[in-house]
Amino acid sequence: xxxxxxxxxxxxxxxxxxxxxxxxTYTTLHLWTQIVGKIRLSLTPWxxxxxxxxxxxxxxxxxxxxxxxxxxxxxxxxxxxxxVLRITSSDGKQRxxxxxxxxxxxxxxxxxxxLEELNIFVRINERPNEIPDAIPFTKxxxxxxxxxxxxxxxxxxxxxxxxxxxxxRTGFIxxxxxxxxxxxxxxxxxTRFSGRRAxxxxxxxxxxxDAVVREAYSHEVSSAGFWPGSGSVDFPAFYSYAYPAPPGxxxxxxxxxxxxxxxxxxxxxxxxxxxxxxxxxxATLLNFLQSTYDAAANAAGWDRAALxxxxxxxxxxxxxxx
Numbered sequence: 001x002x003x004x005x006x007x008x009x010x011x012x013x014x015x016x017x018x019x020x021x022x023x024x025t026y027t028t029l030h031l032w033t034q035i036v037g038k039i040r041l042s043l044t045p046w047x048x049x050x051x052x053x054x055x056x057x058x059x060x061x062x063x064x065x066x067x068x069x070x071x072x073x074x075x076x077x078x079x080x081x082x083x084v085l086r087i088t089s090s091d092g093k094q095r096x097x098x099x100x101x102x103x104x105x106x107x108x109x110x111x112x113x114x115l116e117e118l119n120i121f122v123r124i125n126e127r128p129n130e131i132p133d134a135i136p137f138t139k140x141x142x143x144x145x146x147x148x149x150x151x152x153x154x155x156x157x158x159x160x161x162x163x164x165x166x167x168x169r170t171g172f173i174x175x176x177x178x179x180x181x182x183x184x185x186x187x188x189x190x191t192r193f194s195g196r197r198a199x200x201x202x203x204x205x206x207x208x209x210d211a212v213v214r215e216a217y218s219h220e221v222s223s224a225g226f227w228p229g230s231g232s233v234d235f236p237a238f239y240s241y242a243y244p245a246p247p248g249x250x251x252x253x254x255x256x257x258x259x260x261x262x263x264x265x266x267x268x269x270x271x272x273x274x275x276x277x278x279x280x281x282x283a284t285l286l287n288f289l290q291s292t293y294d295a296a297a298n299a300a301g302w303d304r305a306a307l308x309x310x311x312x313x314x315x316x317x318x319x320x321x322x
Contacts, residue, residue: 014160014276015153017236019229022150026228028143029151030186031104031128033062035111035137036076036085037183038124040064049191049216054180057162057188061155062181066090069120076111080155083148085111093118099151104140130184132206154228157236157272158188161226164282165190168224168289170312175219184208187239189225192293194302196220198244217243222296224289226272232264236272238285239265240292242300252295255287268292 019026037053044052044067055062061078074089078099086096095114102110108126115122128134135142158181165179168190175193182189201217203210224240227233242249250261258274261267270288278284297304309318 013156014272014281015156016276017150017153017157017228017272019235022147022154024143024145025147025150026154026186028104028145029154030131030183031137031140031143032085032107033078033181033183033186034128035104035108035124036064036078039076039111039115039122040067042122042124043067043069049177049218050182050212051177051180053184054178054182056178056180057155057158059159062158074118074120080148080151083151087114087118087120089118089120099146099148101144101146103142103144104135105138106144108137127207129208130205134207158226160281161188161238161285164285165224165289167311168286171308171310173309173318174307185227187225187227189223191221191223192307194220194222194297194300194307201243220244220300222293224292233262233269238270238272238275238288239267240270240289240296241265241267242296244300246296246299246301249295249299252292252299254291254295256284259288259292268295 033055037055040055041053046052056065058077060082061080063077064075066073066075072090074087077086077088079086080099083099084096085099086094088094095117097110097114112122126136126138128137162179165188169176169179172192174195177189177191179188179190181187196219198217198220201210201214203213205213220243222240222242224238226238227236229235229237245266250263250266254268256270256274256278259268259270262269268288270285275281275285275288296302297307312318
C-alpha cells in the first residue's frame, strides 16, 4: 500500500536527478539497455503492444526476466548497486561484466562474447530504435560515459515510481499493462485500456517500424509513466497521455499544481522535482496519475463503472458480489 504520511527518510528516497549532470551517462545507458532489450526481442514471440520486449525493475536494477533459449532459460540483469551486468542461465552458469565507462561498441562486443561463452548465440538489429540519426552499436565509440552515482540515483527513482505505479494499477480491473520499462524510449510505463479499438496510428517514430507503432496503439489507452527527459522537456518528468486524445483532453484541469500540458509532446507533464520536493511525494504522484486518467476516461466516455475498482489493500481480496 502507498502511504501519505512519510518520514524525512522516505522523502530522501526520491533522489535528485538533474538532467545536465547525468545526460552523458543517461545517453550511454539508454543505448546499453537497447542492446539488452533487443536480445529479448530477438528470442521472444510477439506479445500484444510489444509487452514481450520490456524490462522490469528489480531490487537492484533492471531485468529482462527469463528468456527461453532452446531447452534453457537465461536472463540479463543490470545491477545499479554493485554496478555489474550479469547473465544467469537455468543450467547454473553465469557471466558478468563491470558497468563502467566504456563505449557502446565495447559493451556490445563484451556482452555477445559472454553470451557465446554460455552457448547462447543471438543476432540483433544493430541500429538503435526511437533515436534520430542513430549510430549502429558496433560503430558507436562516441557514447561511453557511466557515472555510478547517477546510475544508482536513476535506479532508486525507478524503484519509487514502480512502487507507486503498481499501487495505482490496483484500482483498475479492465485490461492493463504490467508496470514495465521500455528501452526504446527509456521510460517506465503503465497503461490502461478502455477495451475499444483505436484509429490507425500514423506512425512516424524515428527508427521504429510503423507496423510496431500501429500494433502498440491498436486499442484506446490512457498511459502514464516516468521519463528522464530530452528535447523540449529537458528535465526528468512524469507524463500521462491518451490515444486517441479525446476533444478537450488538453484543457482538462489536473493535479497537482505544477502539472501542465505540453503542446510539443501532446501529453500532461509533471516535473519530477515537484514530486521530490512535495511534503507527501506518493500522494502527489498519485494525484497526477488519477487526475490525468480521469481527464482521459471522462472525455472519451469510458465505461468507468465496469473498468474500475477500489484501490487494493494488502491481504484483502477484492470484494465481488453476486
